[in-house]
Amino acid sequence: MSEIWRARLMDAQERRRRKHQNRQRHVHSDVTLDFAGNDYLGLASDARVAKAAAAAARRFGSGARASHLVSGHLAIHQELEESLARFTGRQKALLFSTGYMANLGVLQALADAHTAIFQDRLNHASLLDGGQLSGARMRRFHHGSMSDLTRLLERSSATHKLIVSDGVFSMDGDIADIAALAEISRQHAAWLMIDDAHGLGVLGNDGSGSVGTRFNSDAVPILVGTLGKALGSGGAFVAGDALLIEHLMQFARSYVYTTAQPPAVAAASLAALRIVESEPERRERLRQNVCWFRREAQTIGLPLADATTPIQPLLLGDEQRTLAWAAALEEEGLKVGAIRPPTVAPGQARLRITLSARHSRSDIERLLAALARCWQREAA
Incomplete structure (x- = not known):
């Protein structure tokens, strides 16, 4: 590879890392509870x-x-x-x-x-x-x-x-x-x-x-x-x-x-x-999951966006804060999307939480408990 090109690529990647905007792939594990994907009706595993x-x-x-x-x-x-x-x-x-x-x-x-x-x-x-x-x-x-x-x-x-x-x-x-x-x-x-x-x-x-x-x-x-x-x-x-x-x-x-x-x-x-x-009951179960998650998240005081769909953004603002929350959740076996610029505007970093008809009430309770711990650690 030409040194001119090598320097260009390395510089672009370093600038992104400094802004905490670097993207990484993670091999998804069966033991991880997925709140990041778009399998809204649970049909990918049907x-x-x-x-x-x-x-x-x-x-x-x-x-x-x-x-x-x-x-x-x-x-x-x-x-x-x-x-x-x-x-x-x-x-x-x-x-x-x-x-x-x-x-x-x-x-x-x-x-x-x-x-x-x-x-x-x-x-x-x-x-x-x-x-x-x-x-x-x-x-x-x-x-x-x-x-x-x-x-x-x-x-x-x-x-x-x-x-x-x-x-x-x-x-x-x-x-x-x-x-x-x-x-x-x-x-x-x-x-x-x-x-x-x-x-x-x-x-x-x-x-x-x-x-x-x-x-x-x-x-x-x-x-x-x-x-x-x-x-x-x-x-x-x-x-x-x-x-x-x-x-x-x-x-x-x-x-x-x-x-x-x-x-x-x-x-x-x-x-x-x-x-x-x-099977319209899948959509109804999804709707109930969304409603219940929003009600409980608001009780905790989490800064949710105003959305009624399965896409539930948790607005954290700062890239480092968003990455820290996502890492804490992953340590507990919960996968959520850490969305940062340039995907969203500067100052609009967020956890993109997605709900599915396949999620049980206990799955969502586990997520809410982990989010509450993140919230409480910041307030301490």
């Missing part, structure tokens, strides 16, 4: 989902062998796309290998120099990256501010306008005002794109998310969902009218030039989707 994956691997093999447009589009992929379209109340759905690739593909395929993209400031990195790579002019409005969005739209002279928002914001756990976004889109002849990665399977009476069947494709023309969170498998999809899906099939480079997802993953997603549809 025996029926694993059985479906194994059966598909035996039938179709371990890989799809090619892209969807060559020879990799198998019967199980087609069945999953049709099921996802029905589940979200759309005409068509299109599978992508990851949620990141879905967002990059949509924005690259739809936007160009004549397009203006308006993004919530707290959107996921994949949406922001997709906007930057698209060649469009991108403006970011204040988080959840319809007045700021309206101001930016009124100033724009772009031929085509696209409003983009998360459905549930991944670091704050709050829910976008989909109805207001849809109305503003209508008023300004803009299209609306919602990435409902953290809402799908969790929100709505039927589990179809923050958008799903509540808002049709006229209100929300572009709906992105992931399969690796509440559905416990992997990959992602875009759902919408047939014209949109055909356009993405032709022009979304991250779809056209990528090997199709393994058939076992598609089968696992299909099995999980059927469980989501047939």
Whole structure:
């Protein structure tokens, strides 16, 4: 390696370490109680989902062998796309290998120099990256501010306008005002794109998310969902009218030039989707866990963000403090996410606690007791 390049990489890493922002991987242990992942319904370990994956691997093999447009589009992929379209109340759905690739593909395929993209400031990195790579002019409005969005739209002279928002914001756990976004889109002849990665399977009476069947494709023309969170498998999809899906099939480079997802993953997603549809009690158990955790955490005095979803941020502010709390919890066999800049804004470091339907009341009590000890040590 060139010494010039070596020095550059070492300097970048040292600067991040000095700010207590260095990221590390930890091998997850079965004895660790997970409050960091996104397996909201507990389906990643469901025996029926694993059985479906194994059966598909035996039938179709371990890989799809090619892209969807060559020879990799198998019967199980087609069945999953049709099921996802029905589940979200759309005409068509299109599978992508990851949620990141879905967002990059949509924005690259739809936007160009004549397009203006308006993004919530707290959107996921994949949406922001997709906007930057698209060649469009991108403006970011204040988080959840319809007045700021309206101001930016009124100033724009772009031929085509696209409003983009998360459905549930991944670091704050709050829910976008989909109805207001849809109305503003209508008023300004803009299209609306919602990435409902953290809402799908969790929100709505039927589990179809923050958008799903509540808002049709006229209100929300572009709906992105992931399969690796509440559905416990992997990959992602875009759902919408047939014209949109055909356009993405032709022009979304991250779809056209990528090997199709393994058939076992598609089968696992299909099995999980059927469980989501047939077992609403999982969502109810999750909702009860969230409500109980929030009530008890507030009794302790913990500084929770105002979120009603399974994503429960505990706002600690300082990077060192956040790392210390996460380490103390890990010593007690509890895994939580220690989120620091640049993922969140300076001064907004937090523990990102995620709840699941698989958590028992005793699991949550164990977490609360450990958090209380962290809180009490600081107060002493």
